[in-house]
Amino acid sequence: MGSTHISQLTVHDATLRDGQHAVQHQLDVPQLRAYAVAASAAGVPVVEVGHGNGLGASSRQIGYARLDDTTMLETVRNALTAGTSRMGVFMVPGWGTGADIRQAADCGADVVRIAAHCTEANVTRRHLGIVRELGLEAQAVLLMSHMTSAERLAEECRRAAEYGAHAVGIMDSAGHYLPADVTERIGAIVAAVDVPVIFHGHNNLSMAVANSIAAVEAGARCIDACARGFGAGAGNTSLEVLVAVLHRSGHETGIDLPTLLRAADIAHDLLMAGPPVIDSVSLASGLAGVFSGFKPRVLAAARAAGVDPLRVFAELGRRQVVAGQEDLIDEVVRSLKVAS
Template sequence: MAPAPPSSAPSPRRVFLCDTTLRDGEQTAGVAFSLDEKRAIARALDSAGVAEIEAGIAAMGDEEVAEIRVIVSEIRNAVPVVWCRLREHDLDMAARCEVTRVHFAVPTSEAQLAGKLRADRLWALSETDRLVRLATQRGYQVSVGAEDASRTDIDFLVDLANTAARAGAIRYRIADTLGILHPMATYGLVSNLVERVALPIEIHAHNDFGMATANTIMAATAGADYLSVTVNGLGERAGNAALEEVAAAMEAGGMATGIHLPSLADLSKTVARASGRALPEAKPITGDMVFAHEAGIHVDAILKQADTYEDPRCAPERFGRERRIVIGKHSGTAGLRAALRAANLPDDEATVTGLKPLLRDHAIRTKRPATPEDLSTLLRQLPPTFGPGGL
C-alpha cells in the first residue's frame, strides 16, 4: 500500500500583538511605573511572546530615554519601539534609545489637525513624507499611525497611507482614538483600507464604549495583521483592547498569536500590582473568579462532564488555571455534597438538605463563598435530628 500523502491542511493565519502597556498603558490617569516595574513588565511581555513592545516616549526627556535604554537592553525576543509625535525633535530623542523601530503618530481628523495643531491635511502629508524619509535614511524601520482615524474620511486615510508607503514606512496603524467604533464599522473601515493600501494594517482600539476587544477582533477578521493591545486593558480614559482577551479570542478562533497563554495570568498580576489597578474578580481570562462555578445546575453538569459549561477553547487548563467550585446561595446538592466530602464532613442527603437554608442565609450575610470552616460551623447549627442516625 502506498504511503498516505502528507497533510495539506493550511497553517493557521498569524496575527501579531503589539503591546503598548509601557506607553499608552502608563498614560492611564493616575498610573506611573517605576523603572523596576517597567523592567518586570517588559520581561513578562517578552516571555509571553508579544511581537513588539512600545517601550515609551523618548521626547519626555532624559530620564525617560535612560529608562527606555534599560528596558531595550533586557528585551530578548520582541521588537522594542519608540513612539514619536510628528516632530523631528522626537526622532532625535528616539535616536538616543538604541532602537531600530520608531512609530510616528499623525493627527488625521479635522478636530485633531485644526483644534490641536492649527494645521491642515497638506501639512500632515508633507511632514509624514519628510520625517518617514528622514527616519528611514537614518536606518529605522518606521510605522505610521493615523490618530483619530475613526473620525477621518477614508480617502484621506488612504492618501496618508500611500504617502507613508512611498516614503518607506513598513506599516500603517489606524487608531480609534476616542473609542467610537463598533465592530461592524471597524470591519468596514479595515477591509476598505486593506483593499486600497499596500502597507500591512495595525489596529489601535480604545474602549470608551466597551468594544475595544471586539473591534480588535473584527479588525483582524477584516485583514489587520497587527493588533495594538495593553495588559488588563490599561490606557487613556476607559483603556485599550486587553492583551489577554485578544490573545485568547484569536487563538480560540484559529488565529495564531505567538502568545504563551499560560503566561497571561502572571503577566496580568504583574501589571495590576505595578499600576495599582486591582483586577476585577470577573476579569476575562485572568480574574480570580472567571473559572469559578456556583449555580447548582452548572456544577452538577460540570462534575459529570466538563464541557457542558466549559468550552475547551476557554477551559481553565488552557491558561494554566484551575476550575473552582464555589459554595454559596445557589449551590445545589451535587456541589454541596462534593464540598462536604472534600472537607471530610458528613455529606448524607439529610445533612445536605438541612444545610441549604443555613448556607443561603450565610451567603446573603457575608457576601462571599463558604469555606470548609464555614461549612463546619454551619453543620454545628443543625438540629441533632439531621445527619447520620437522624431523619
C-alpha cells in the first residue's frame, strides 16, 4: 500500500442513507438533525445522508423519499460539527446524474460515492471525474460484490482508481459473505490499488461485524456501518458494535464510544420502528445472495400470490438478479405460482 488520501481507519456512517431503506426513505428533518448532531458529537468522521438508493433516486419506481435531496443535505450539513464530521452522499449513475452531484456539492457534500454493479466499474468514470473537478473526495463502490471473483473485483477497483477515485471498495449488498470470502476479496483489492479500500457489510448471516473486522485485517481502511444496524432486511453492520470491537482489537477510529452509544440510542428511539432482525426471510435472502432491499417487495408479492417467500428468494438467487431488477420479483412469483 502506498500513499493514502485517508490516513487513519475511517468509519463511514451510512445510518441516514442506507438506513432509509428500512423506513421507505421517510426520514424527516428532525430525525436527520437529531441523529447527525449525536453522531458528530461522538466524532463520527463521515455522515452519509440521502434517499436509500442515493442522489436522484426518489421516484415512483424506487419509492419517493419524504424530503428532497437538498433539504436532506442542508439539514445534515447544518447539524455536523465542522472539522469533526464530513458529509457523504451516494449515487448510482442512472438514478442520479452529474447535475445531482453539483447540487450536492452546493449543499456542502464532502465525500461523493459513485456505485456500480460489481462488474461495471466503467460506468463510474464520468461521475468520478465530476466529483474530482468539484474538489470533493471521490469514492467508487461495487455493489452485489459476491457475484464475481476476487480477481475481477480487484481489476474493477484498479480501473476505478485509474478514473481518479480517492478510495475504492465493495459492498456485500446481499449479506452473503463469510469472513474468509471478505479476506480473499479485500486482500486482492488492497494488492491491486494504492488508495484506501472500502468495505460495506450486511448482517443476513450474522457476520457483518466479523466480516468488517476481516476486511480491516486484510487491509481495508474505510468501513461502513449504521447505528443499531439500521438498514434493509437483516440490517447493516452495527456502527457501535463495530467501533467497540475495533477499539478492543487495537484499531483507532477517533470515535468516542460512550457518546456513540447515546447516538445509537437516539437512532433506536427516533429513526426506526425496531432494530433489524435476522428473520427467516432475511437469512434465506442472504444465503441466496439476493439484494437485501428486495425483501419488502418479495414479501408483498409472495403473500399476495400465496407463494412461499423463501422459494422466491432461492429462485431470484438462481437467476442472479441484481439491484435494480425489482421487476423480476413479480415474474418469479408468477412462475412459482403457476408451477405449484
